[in-house]
Amino acid sequence: MPPTPITAYKQIEAAFRTVVTRHLPEVGTKWLEVELTDPKLKFEILKGGVSVIGKEVPNLELNNIKTVSDALKFFLTPSTPDPRKGHPTAEWFEANKGALPQNMQFVPYTKERGVKRELRSKLDRKEY
Secondary structure (H helix, E strand, C coil): CCCCCCCCHHHHHHHHHHHHHHHCCCCHHHHHHCECCCHHHHHHHHHHHHHHHCCCCCHHHHCCCCEHHHHHHHHHCCCCCCCCCCCHHHHHHHHCHHHCCCCCCCCCCCCCCCCCHHHHHHHHCCCC
16 A cells, blocks of 8 residues: 655655665755766665655656756646546547447457467457
8 A cells, every 4th residue: 555645845855855865875965956867876766755755756757857856846746637537449439429320339358368369369259
């Protein structure tokens, strides 16, 4: 179970500072200026931030985080829900249900357990 996210500005800053100084004890007061060019260091600092603060870092944000300051800004910004709700094709079929012919419908794919890939195409065919 993920930890309860920290929301207060000062708590987030203090928690993230402890994560950074744990990995880089020599930075001192210039901890916000540290560049995250080393992928291992970036991973360790962001992983520590996620575990302490409780806010996940989406893959789309990873390239935007180049310094510790960028990471702190990310953790300080409020989370916004992902606008992508479900399957876009299923949503389109639902929105245009009245304009489509009766024989046209969306059937979601369900992966069957224990069925090999080469047999799946044979099983998907329906006899009419």
